[in-house]
Amino acid sequence: MSTNLIDAGAIAAHNDTLLSQVGSDYAHLGEQLGRRGIDIERVRARVAAFGVAIPSWGVGTGGTRFARFPGQGEPRHVFDKLQDCAVIQQLARATPTVSLHIPWDRCTDWSELRQTASSHGLAFDAINSNTFSDQKDQAHSYKFGSLSHTDAATRAQAVAHNIDCIEIGRALGSKALTVWVGDGSNFPGQQHFRRAFDRYLDSAQQIYAALPGDWRMMLEHKICEPAFYSTVIQDWGSSFLAAQTLGPKAQCLVDLGHHAPNVNIELIVARLIAAGKLAGFHFNDSKYGDDDLDAGSVSPYRLFLVFNELVAAAHEGVAFDPAYMLDQSHNVTDPIESLMTSAVQVQRSFAQALLVDRAALDAAQDANDAMTATHLLKAAFQTDVTPLLQRVRLEAGGAIDPVAAYRASGYRQRVAVQRPAVAGGSGGIV
Numbered sequence: 001m002s003t004n005l006i007d008a009g010a011i012a013a014h015n016d017t018l019l020s021q022v023g024s025d026y027a028h029l030g031e032q033l034g035r036r037g038i039d040i041e042r043v044r045a046r047v048a049a050f051g052v053a054i055p056s057w058g059v060g061t062g063g064t065r066f067a068r069f070p071g072q073g074e075p076r077h078v079f080d081k082l083q084d085c086a087v088i089q090q091l092a093r094a095t096p097t098v099s100l101h102i103p104w105d106r107c108t109d110w111s112e113l114r115q116t117a118s119s120h121g122l123a124f125d126a127i128n129s130n131t132f133s134d135q136k137d138q139a140h141s142y143k144f145g146s147l148s149h150t151d152a153a154t155r156a157q158a159v160a161h162n163i164d165c166i167e168i169g170r171a172l173g174s175k176a177l178t179v180w181v182g183d184g185s186n187f188p189g190q191q192h193f194r195r196a197f198d199r200y201l202d203s204a205q206q207i208y209a210a211l212p213g214d215w216r217m218m219l220e221h222k223i224c225e226p227a228f229y230s231t232v233i234q235d236w237g238s239s240f241l242a243a244q245t246l247g248p249k250a251q252c253l254v255d256l257g258h259h260a261p262n263v264n265i266e267l268i269v270a271r272l273i274a275a276g277k278l279a280g281f282h283f284n285d286s287k288y289g290d291d292d293l294d295a296g297s298v299s300p301y302r303l304f305l306v307f308n309e310l311v312a313a314a315h316e317g318v319a320f321d322p323a324y325m326l327d328q329s330h331n332v333t334d335p336i337e338s339l340m341t342s343a344v345q346v347q348r349s350f351a352q353a354l355l356v357d358r359a360a361l362d363a364a365q366d367a368n369d370a371m372t373a374t375h376l377l378k379a380a381f382q383t384d385v386t387p388l389l390q391r392v393r394l395e396a397g398g399a400i401d402p403v404a405a406y407r408a409s410g411y412r413q414r415v416a417v418q419r420p421a422v423a424g425g426s427g428g429i430v
């Protein structure tokens with residue numbers, strides 16, 4: 001398998017056409033930031049060190065429970081997925097890691113997979129377990145739950161699967177297990193809320209006990225879907241209770257789409273940081289529910305406000321280490337284009353949050369000067385950091401305009417020749 005998926009010469013040729021423009025835009029931005037007392041080079045160094053993981057399932061076309069419309073050249077297996085992730089990293093240079101989902105990413109030789117990843121310059125982030133759908137030849141069904149199921153044998157099967165995931169993760173160099181369960185109920189009265197939570201805790205404790213010393217267990221909450229009346233790990237409160245019961249290696253993962261509309265996610269983030277329980281993020285955007293839209297495509301300001309909390313905490317010396325991953329469903333776009341765009345959007349929000357004048361904000365907050373405080377945030381958010389991001393990509397060997405370079409490369413058309421067309425029609429992952 002080639003390690004140079006998009007011809008480096010083609011990327012260089014693409015960059016050449018935009019080089020002088022980026023040079024003068026960057027100089028101008030540097031001058032503007034300089035007037036605000038911000039050293040653009042320091043911001044650039046921090047942004048260059050930032051990375052967000054690609055979910056292996058994100059490179060396939062997504063779908064809804066109504067239908068899935070596969071695109072051209074869909075990845076056939078985990079090696080194809082890795083290759084698509086490598087293209088994303090080659091062009092956008094903001095996604096050095098991949099997060100696998102087991103058993104969707106079946107593989108007979110994990111060390112070969114690890115080597116392939118490393119030949120692409122990629123490493124593995126958190127491993128995700130799946131006890132929300134039944135697999136072929138599975139003894140017990142998850143129709144009525146997994147870690148919280150009323151049946152002990154079903155719970156044991158779900159625990160064993162999570163422990164398998166830890167083993168796979170070890171072989172790949174992962175350091176975290178993300179646990180999201182679809183457990184819940186569809187009818188009032190269907191489930192005894194407290195007993196279901198206790199059963200979940202009991203199962204989670206067994207998984208926790210199998211966790212290597214330097215690993216984290218990231219608990220992902222979700223308000224609804226596939227269970228539409230109640231879910232066992234419904235919100236950050238349930239997630240926090242569970243993480244606290246399990247111990248220091250268990251933390252709460254925030255998927256931006258897993259809350260009721262209008263919930264103040266940045267406030268949840270601040271609370272979890274304060275409690276030392278923020279595991280990290282699954283980034284996406286939403287308007288109505290778990291819409292899995294591209295990160296920042298609807299509410300970029302909300303994404304910025306989340307990063308504002310992260311940057312503020314780091315600035316104040318709080319020790320924490322959030323894991324960043326995209327988790328979105330690409331139903332109408334080429335997944336590679338969406339993932340590159342979202343990675344850059346997340347990187348952009350981080351860069352903008354670095355521009356907030358923290359001393360002035362502290363002073364405005366202390367003086368109860370709401371207008372100045374909010375203007376300070378807006379001043380950072382409204383700064384166009386595009387030239388800075390372009391420069392970061394350029395220095396790292398990526399493309400100034402990743403989507404344009406990708407389209408010009410013909411990668412999708414090339415892989416479509418090797419990868420057979422997939423039939424559409426049925427529902428896809430949600």
Ligand code: PSV
Nearest residue numbers: 128180220255282327429430
């Ligand atoms: C559930 O909606 C979720 O956000 C979890 O992270 C899953 O692992 C992923 O989506 C799978 O689609």
Ligand code: MN
Nearest residue numbers: 220255282327
């Ligand atoms: Mn998620």
